[in-house]
Every structure is written in C-alpha cells, then in structure tokens.
C-alpha cells in the first residue's frame with residue numbers, strides 16, 4: 118500500500134476537481150479541497166475534508182493556502198479556464214488571463230509545495246492538461262498552448278525531481294461536455310464574433326456539443342488522477358476518457 122495520505126486539489130468547485138476530491142475521500146484520504154469561493158454544500162461533511170480558499174493567480178492566496186494546509190503528500194493542479202475563439206479575435210488580456218490560470222497558476226502552486234516534497238523526499242505533483250495537446254483542434258490556439266506549456270514544464274520537472282523521489286505526472290482529459298468548463302469559458306469569448314470566421318465558428322461549436330462520439334466523464338479524470346498519485350509505475354502522461362485514450366492508441 119502506498120503511504121501517501123493527504124492531497125491538495127485546486128479547482129474543486131465543479132467538474133473534475135470536485136469528482137477527484139470525492140474519490141480521494143472515498144478512498145480514505147485526507148483531502149484539502151480548494152476553491153476560489155469555498156462552498157460547504159458541494160462535498161459531504163467529513164473529518165478528513167478541509168475546504169480552503171485558493172485563487173491560483175494570486176501569490177498571497179497561494180501562500181496562505183499552502184501554509185494553512187500544512188504538510189501534504191500530493192498536489193493536483195486541476196484549476197483551469199477555457200477559451201474557444203479565432204485567435205485573430207482574442208485580446209492579449211484574455212491570452213494572459215488563460216496563461217495566468219492554466220500555466221503560471223500551475224507553476225506557482227508547484228513551486229509553493231516543492232520545498233516540503235524535496236525535504237521529506239516524497240510527494241507527487243499531478244498536472245491536469247488536455248488531450249487537445251495530443252491532437253490539435255481549431256479555435257483553441259491559446260488554450261492549447263497554455264496546456265502544452267504545462268506538458269513540457271512537467272516532463273522537464275519530473276527529471277530534476279526524480280533524484281529526490283518526488284514525482285511529476287500529467288493527466289490529459291478528453292472533451293467533457295458535462296462539466297461547467299464551457300459555461301465558465303463564455304465570458305472570455307463574449308465579443309469574439311468576427312464575421313469572417315462566423316460560419317466556421319458555428320460549425321466548430323456544433324461539433325463540440327456533439328455527444329454521439331466518445332467523450333470524457335469526470336470520473337474518468339478522477340480515476341486517472343488517482344492512478345497518477347498512487348501508482349509509482351504509472352506513465353508520465355495518462356489520458357483520461359475514451360476519446361483521449363483513443364488518441365494515444367491511434
């Protein structure tokens with residue numbers, strides 16, 4: 118039995134983060150479930166559950182959260198935001214917003230926990246990226262690049278952490294229409310209605326909503342994160358969901 122027992126997960130207010138928190142609780146772990154605005158009604162009460170406020174784009178919030186969490190054994194960087202729009206239409210402030218959360222937020226959280234992992238010579242960092250980094254899709258240039266950077270970051274980091282018995286892993290989910298991800302992305306997409314791309318954009322949006330083809334479910338991601346944390350022999354890239362798995366097999 119692997120002895121890790123406390124996990125800190127970012128972005129637990131919905132979707133993959135919430136499901137992952139539930140799975141680790143069900144498996145008997147201590148869970149630090151973090152959210153920008155903590156809500157007590159999302160997970161069943163448990164003496165092994167702590168809810169902490171965390172905005173991964175805010176250095177003070179990260180410092181307070183990591184201090185308050187105390188020693189942890191695994192960090193799951195799940196918090197992320199989406200953006201589906203023709204690049205020509207995307208403001209640089211939106212580009213920065215996506216990178217601040219998906220890329221720099223992941224790096225900042227990782228840096229905040231590495232000293233304790235290195236000192237005790239154990240720990241796992243799991244970064245949730247996306248299967249769009251395996252096969253590119255249109256209108257996702259900013260989002261894909263923010264996640265591809267995390268893939269590269271994690272794979273290099275894993276090499277320098279290995280001598281300290283600290284692991285870094287990637288979970289790559291496929292398309293999951295059942296989470297709040299699409300709705301949460303809308304505010305960043307408002308105003309991107311370039312006429313020249315209108316027909317193309319409508320066709321892509323329709324394809325994204327299609328549920329006739331294989332999709333990813335939140336429990337696929339929770340199980341992949343569980344494997345990444347608890348199985349030292351797991352590969353560094355773990356696809357999550359039937360569509361993501363198919364991409365790695367084709």
Ligand SMILES: NC(=O)c1ccc[n+]([C@@H]2O[C@H](COP(=O)([O-])OP(=O)(O)OC[C@H]3O[C@@H](n4cnc5c(N)ncnc54)[C@H](OP(=O)(O)O)[C@@H]3O)[C@@H](O)[C@H]2O)c1
Nearest residue numbers: 128130131132133153172173196197247292293296297298
């Ligand atoms: N759904 C998909 O199709 C899909 C596919 C591949 C990969 N992913 C990735 O999987 C992860 C989870 O996505 P999901 O589908 O579960 O989406 P979701 O339901 O929108 O959940 C995203 C979570 O991230 C949190 N978050 C956003 N900005 C944050 C910030 N600055 N600080 C802390 N938390 C923040 C959100 O919290 P608030 O409630 O505070 O906004 C929310 O809890 C993301 O990294 C996403 O990029 C999603």
